[in-house]
Amino acid sequence: MPAMVRKLAQRLGMLQHSFVGGVHPNMHKLTADMVIEDVELAPMFVLPMKQHIGEICSPMVNVGDKVLRGQKIARSEGYLSVPVHAPTSGRVVKIEEHAIPHPSGMGLPSIFIESDGDDLSDQSIAPISDWINTDPTLLRERARMCGLAGLGGAVFPTFIKLVQDKRFPIETVVLNGIECEPYLTNDHRLMCEQSDAILEGMAIIRHMVGAASGIIAIEDNKPDAAQKMQQALDARDDMDGVSVVVLPTRYPQGSEKQLIYTLTGREVPAGKLPMHIGVLCQNVGTTKALRDAVVLGKPLTERIVTVSGDALPNPANLRVRIGTPVRTLFARQGLDDFSDIQIVHGGPMMGERLKHPDFPVVKSSTGLLVMSRPAMGAAHKVEQPCIRCGHCSEACPISLVPNLLADQCRSDQFEKAAQYDLFDCIECGACSYVCPSNIPLVHYFRYGKGQLALQRREQAFAEASRKRSEARDARIARENAEKAARRSQVRQTHAPKVETPKVDVPKTDADKAVGETAESKSVESKE
Amino acid sequence: MTGLLYALASLGAFALVAGIVLAIAQKVFHIEGDPMVDKLDALLPQTQCGQCGYPGCKPYATAVACGEADVNHCVPGGERTMLQIADLMGVEPKDLEAEPVAPMLAFVREDECIGCTLCIKACPVDAIIGAPKQYHTVIADHCTGCTLCVEPCPVDCIDMLMKPELIEHWSWPLPDTKRAQLGHERREQHAGHG
Secondary structure (H helix, E strand, O other), X not given: OOHHHHHXXXXXXXXXXXXXXXXXXXXXXXXXXXXXXXXXXXXXXEEEOOOOOOOOEEEOOOOXXXXXXXXXXXXXXXXXXXXXXXXOOEEEEEEEEEEOOOOOOOEEEEEXXXXXXXXXXXXXXXXXXXXXXOOHHHHHHHHHHOOOEOOOOOOOEHHHHOOOOOOOOOOEEEEEEOOOOOOOOHHHHHHHHOHHHHHHHHHHHHHHHOOOEEEEEEEOOOHHHHHHHHHHHHHOOOOOOEEEEEEOOOEOOOOHHXXXXXXXXXXXXXXXXXXXXXXXXXXXXXXXXXXXXXXXXXXXXXXXXXXXXOOOOOOEEEEEEOOOEHHHHHHHOOOOOOOOEEEEEOOOOOOEEEOOOOOEOXXXXXXXXXXXXXXXXXXXXXXXXXXXXXXXXXXXXXXXXXXXXXHHHHOOOHHHHHHOOHHHOOOOOHHHHHOOOOOOHHHHHHHHHHHHHHXXXXXXXHHHHHHHHHHHHHHHHHHHHHHHHHHHHHHHHXXXXXXXXXXXXXXXXXXXXXXXXXXXXXXXXXX | OHHHHHHHHHHHHHHHHHHHHHHHHHXXXXXXXXXXXXXXXXXXXXXXXXXXXXXXXXXXXXXXXXOXXXXXXXXXXXXXXXXXXXXXXXXXOOOXXXXXXXXXXEEEOOOOOOOOOHHHXXXXXXXXXXXXXXXXXXXOOOOOOOOOOOOOOOOOOEEEEEOOOOHHHOOXXXXXXXXXXXXXXXXXXXXXXX
């Protein structure tokens, strides 16, 4: 159907809105029917000091300290940040740099906690069972102090979104249960097993932002989850205006902006947030964690992780303490030999490929996949020239022109790429997936974004340095002028007949060049 | 005859009007300073390090703008800055005189600092704080790594350290496919030979 006809039909309400582009990868949801298993406590936990988008935390415990489960061990420095909590009771054995799941292979300062096996909890955070009569700002502070960050993988600090802003009132709360990445089933299982806790979390969110309506969005490849959520919804009496919406499966439907457009027909403008169009979108896992933080007084110390992949003997959905070394999880599922295997943190479309399994589970760990090399190698064999087939443009959910952008990034024309909206790319990987020439398009975009960010940082630094340098020159010139003025005054009082020049002359040619510009500036500023 | 007079009168009137307009335009659109200097200055890294032989970035920009200096003297700017300057000046790019070194930071060993303020006076971007007979320290975020503070220190307590690499500032490398690497090499060659 031509795009114009489709848009018209959507406007008239004859057709459901739907984001453009997208792909249909094989879903490989191997663990869809597997009940979430609790994982035994690991002997040692590693807590990186930054597990969210924003500023890094600083440790507030010392080596040798005893800690309890849920005790705050690192405080946030700055607004865009959430604290880190101990996943179990034990002793802090060291604080040093450790590898984190990051494509650079670099590490971050981390707190190592040796488990004492008792798993005693910190009881200092009181449960709020009467949240309906609690001030939303208090609940917001609770979300912050419990370390909540978006568990769908983006780990944006949750409390920032949970705000009542008079300029942008939230009308609709969207609960994101799409989980469009292949292999991952953690949200799916959570919806099946703890639907009521999720709905209570949603009720808390609605109370906090004052939203009238709510949508629970689930893809049609999870009919059991949709059914469970619908049943739980019917059983609750505080859910007026909330409905379960089942959408046809398509990647990347779970992306916030794409999902909001599909559900409401409203587009989030570039550079804006969903709140600017009156929508709040939360992942189901985060919603459940918010409910635990409020109703049970439990900080975020565990999450559900799908451990899967074609090279793993026993795939499973696991409830894992944050900080658990992933090597122990793989060993638990029957994998010890990591030769000729690719480890992926997150989903196969957007996740990070990692070189080794020596990193801990963090708040963003939606999935841990181990793929045999042939399966991964098929994705990007040899890059061939672009044949201008246009598949990538059709697949792009934000209507960019990936082949053009890749050319610009490859030839270091970053500013040009930025003009063609490189920074609106969400790196979903749909273009790379469909490319018949195996061009690693998203990789080019990441390269381009990084280089452009670097250039802009350098420019900003140079600009700041120039200002400081000019301010210094002006100050020196002013001090010199003042000194000269004082000197001449002294001379005038002692020997009034002798005339002296008012401004002293810089000594060398080099000083002159600096002095002249600076003097003219200081004179201007005095006027 | 009258035709000639008309022609002379009309042309003369036109010249007069044009002259007045031009005179006014010159006053109204007058630009202070040389715009080329500012454009060149904006390309320079503003370390104020003096490695170009001039006492700062602006003096070097001034020298380049009036043709006194070559385009390849800025060491910290590296090849990219040289190419940009050459492009702006419309001259052939030249090979760099010195290899650019990795970004550095000055660091004062505070135990040994005697509080003489000489380094504070030497710093071109006011990145060192301290007072007489008090420890001095370098504000790492403001330090351009120009090394101008090292020389004046009477007790040699300033080290130049490698700038730590931040994970937030890490960026993806070019894909390691043959096509990406080939294109990159070709471009570097092209830049090297003008």
